[in-house]
Amino acid sequence: MTESTYKNWRIERDSDAIVWLHLDKAGSATNVLSSDVLEELNAILDPFISEEPRGLIILSGKPNGFIAGADINEFVPLKEPAEALALIRRGQKACDKIAALKCPTVALIHGFCLGGGMELALACRYRIADDDARTRLGLPEIKLGIHPGFGGTVRLPPLVGAPAAMDLMLTGRAIDTRAAKKMGLIDYAVPTRHLKRAARGVVMNPPAPHRPKGWLALTNNSLVRPLLARTMRAKVAEKAPAAHYPAPYALIDLWQKHADNPARMMDEEAASVARFVLGDTAHNLVRVFFLQERLKSLGKKELIAPRHVHVIGGGVMGGDIAIWCALQGMRVTVQDRKHETLAKVVKRAYALYKKRLKQPRLIQAALDRLIPDDKGVGVSHADVVIEAIFEDIAAKQNLYREIEPKLKPGALLATNTSSIPLEVLSEALANPSRLVGLHFFNPVAQMQLVEIVSSPITDPGVARQAAAFTRHIDRLPLPVKSSPGFLVNRVLMPYLLEAVTLEWEGVPATVIDKAALDFGMPMGPIRLADTVGLDICLSVAEILSQRLNVDVPPRLRELVSAGRLGVKSGQGFYTYHGDKPQMPRLKPGYVPPSDVAERLILRFLNEAAACLREGVVADADLLDAGVIFGTGFAPFRGGPINYVHESGVETQRKKLQALEEHYGKRFVADAEWVEL
Numbered sequence: 132m133t134e135s136t137y138k139n140w141r142i143e144r145d146s147d148a149i150v151w152l153h154l155d156k157a158g159s160a161t162n163v164l165s166s167d168v169l170e171e172l173n174a175i176l177d178p179f180i181s182e183e184p185r186g187l188i189i190l191s192g193k194p195n196g197f198i199a200g201a202d203i204n205e206f207v208p209l210k211e212p213a214e215a216l217a218l219i220r221r222g223q224k225a226c227d228k229i230a231a232l233k234c235p236t237v238a239l240i241h242g243f244c245l246g247g248g249m250e251l252a253l254a255c256r257y258r259i260a261d262d263d264a265r266t267r268l269g270l271p272e273i274k275l276g277i278h279p280g281f282g283g284t285v286r287l288p289p290l291v292g293a294p295a296a297m298d299l300m301l302t303g304r305a306i307d308t309r310a311a312k313k314m315g316l317i318d319y320a321v322p323t324r325h326l327k328r329a330a331r332g333v334v335m336n337p338p339a340p341h342r343p344k345g346w347l348a349l350t351n352n353s354l355v356r357p358l359l360a361r362t363m364r365a366k367v368a369e370k371a372p373a374a375h376y377p378a379p380y381a382l383i384d385l386w387q388k389h390a391d392n393p394a395r396m397m398d399e400e401a402a403s404v405a406r407f408v409l410g411d412t413a414h415n416l417v418r419v420f421f422l423q424e425r426l427k428s429l430g431k432k433e434l435i436a437p438r439h440v441h442v443i444g445g446g447v448m449g450g451d452i453a454i455w456c457a458l459q460g461m462r463v464t465v466q467d468r469k470h471e472t473l474a475k476v477v478k479r480a481y482a483l484y485k486k487r488l489k490q491p492r493l494i495q496a497a498l499d500r501l502i503p504d505d506k507g508v509g510v511s512h513a514d515v516v517i518e519a520i521f522e523d524i525a526a527k528q529n530l531y532r533e534i535e536p537k538l539k540p541g542a543l544l545a546t547n548t549s550s551i552p553l554e555v556l557s558e559a560l561a562n563p564s565r566l567v568g569l570h571f572f573n574p575v576a577q578m579q580l581v582e583i584v585s586s587p588i589t590d591p592g593v594a595r596q597a598a599a600f601t602r603h604i605d606r607l608p609l610p611v612k613s614s615p616g617f618l619v620n621r622v623l624m625p626y627l628l629e630a631v632t633l634e635w636e637g638v639p640a641t642v643i644d645k646a647a648l649d650f651g652m653p654m655g656p657i658r659l660a661d662t663v664g665l666d667i668c669l670s671v672a673e674i675l676s677q678r679l680n681v682d683v684p685p686r687l688r689e690l691v692s693a694g695r696l697g698v699k700s701g702q703g704f705y706t707y708h709g710d711k712p713q714m715p716r717l718k719p720g721y722v723p724p725s726d727v728a729e730r731l732i733l734r735f736l737n738e739a740a741a742c743l744r745e746g747v748v749a750d751a752d753l754l755d756a757g758v759i760f761g762t763g764f765a766p767f768r769g770g771p772i773n774y775v776h777e778s779g780v781e782t783q784r785k786k787l788q789a790l791e792e793h794y795g796k797r798f799v800a801d802a803e804w805v806e807l
């Protein structure tokens with residue numbers, strides 16, 4: 132028998148009086164816990180209080196997963212604390228009703244089970260997930276500047292023990308079914324085809340619910356909590372300063388103070404999330420979430436069906452691009468003139484796959500997809516060909532002449548060049564409109580962004596296919612114009628060079644880096660330059676200096692000629708042991724100049740404004756998105772252009788003017804400031 136009065140839920144009662152509650156959110160490809168979904172759920176659950184079914188099984192009607200979380204769109208218009216509180220309470224109430232049922236309750240999970248969806252699953256007595264590689268469970272709220280708010284902070288620590296629970300909530304990372312089973316987050320991991328049978332089995336013969344064992348059972352004890360909380364705070368502080376990211380600290384406080392009193396903790400949880408959701412950090416992190424969605428939407432997967440990728444050049448970039456594509460399921464041939472280089476690629480691949488895939492069977496399968504190809508046989512079979520050889524016009528052009536006749540009709544031909552205009556490279560092609568830039572960033576496995584570079588003659592259809600390709604390999608496409616440095620290197624360079632100038636003037640590298648970290652950058656500019664390689668910085672700076680308002684500081688040349696190239700040579704601005712820099716101590720009594728941060732950040736902002744004026748990207752939001760995902764620019768500030776608006780266009784412009792008077796033309800405000 133089915134009851135069909137609800138828009139988003141389908142209720143099915145089977146012959147054993149078990150209720151199967153299917154969530155299939157109307158008009159959406161993904162299940163989210165929007166207000167209407169929660170209201171209906173509350174209404175559905177009410178009659179169960181007086182008339183309990185034999186069991187309740189909650190499952191999803193969507194192929195892509197269980198529930199992706201609360202509806203983030205509903206956060207945006209919130210203005211009043213009371214509104215925010217009401218929204219959170221509605222979610223808590225539904226979860227509480229499920230938790231209060233005496234009959235067995237089961238969340239049946241496949242695909243995404245995140246945020247509010249995970250919290251709903253936590254309110255059930257049992258959780259069963261399929262062991263599919265795509266299934267992911269987690270509580271990513273912290274990434275939006277809040278913490279779990281539908282009872283997750285109350286229910287998770289007693290279920291799996293405080294260390295694992297708090298780690299999951301404080302990092303916001305999503306885990307696979309195996310890890311979830313090991314942790315106790317789910318009770319059973321079964322093949323997809325057995326999900327329903329497993330759920331019915333649990334309802335008919337309910338086992339004892341999961342509880343942490345041994346020392347884990349003690350981790351929520353009031354005597355232990357202060358100690359653990361201190362360690363947690365210290366760990367969080369390494370990544371997220373309290374001034375910029377208050378939510379993780381509030382989460383630790385919440386647990387430390389109230390873990391003995393679930394009812395009180397539930398109230399405090401709601402009050403805390405209601406406060407954060409209206410704050411600046413959450414506001415900007417939600418903005419970043421939507422920017423990411425926008426980037427994703429720029430790559431329409433259906434425009435290309437890449438099965439075989441051929442990468443030419445197995446160096447730093449080509450090797451890593453090939454390794455990444457094979458990890459993402461593509462068959463990849465990687466070509467290089469040198470056997471040793473290809474051997475190194477396979478070695479690097481093994482290291483990454485071991486870390487990411489863990490299971491020997493999956494590691495072997497990924498390695499089997501990555502085929503060293505010194506003869507370049509793959510070029511004529513590939514759907515996508517990516518060139519990543521030396522940054523040399525003649526070498527690249529010669530290569531294109533040689534391979535163009537061999538390409539499969541319709542194959543995508545892309546270059547990873549970081550500085551040569553596409554219109555120059557494509558002169559060597561019989562069909563110059565087919566060349567597009569796929570500009571990856573180093574390290575490929577960590578940097579989500581890929582710039583999709585078009586010259587005036589690039590076929591727009593080809594650029595769209597290139598963007599689509601990045602979605603097949605789980606990267607974010609950013610369409611940019613073929614102009615010097617594209618977007619990311621261009622905005623970074625003046626900022627890095629200002630750092631080099633400051634160091635040359637005698638400001639210690641650690642002081643410069645700290646100023647940027649305090650602003651919210653993920654890494655200081657001096658350390659970043661060392662990590663990228665000072666030779667690479669120098670070559671990009673030289674190219675940009677020919678066209679833009681950029682002077683190359685002599686200090687950079689000096690270090691490069693002395694062979695101090697940064698991390699890779701063991702010495703750059705810092706001295707390295709492995710990839711860890713040795714931090715020199717400051718002289719006692721040293722007082723840094725007061726404008727270090729301003730000089731760094733304003734050069735960054737000024738270049739961002741110039742890129743906007745020149746149309747390097749289509750609009751300000753895309754600029755912010757590209758800069759956040761390509762450079763790690765302080766996400767809680769919502770991107771450079773957003774930051775200019777929030778901190779005051781006039782204020783920042785005046786600061787620029789003052790810097791110009793003091794330091795000269797490199798601080799001349801770009802004409803775009805008037806438009807801003």
Ligand code: NAI
Pocket residue numbers: 443444445446447448449466467468469472519520521522523526530547548549550570571572573667
């Ligand atoms: P690399 O010097 O590490 O690697 C280049 C590889 O190409 C070498 O292994 C070389 O043996 C091979 N090669 C050269 N000519 C060849 C040919 N005709 N056929 C087959 N293999 C050939 O250089 P890297 O750093 O990987 O740079 C490659 C490209 O990626 C350049 O265009 C560079 O501008 C771009 N790029 C570099 C980034 C970086 O951080 N290193 C970042 C983004 C783009």
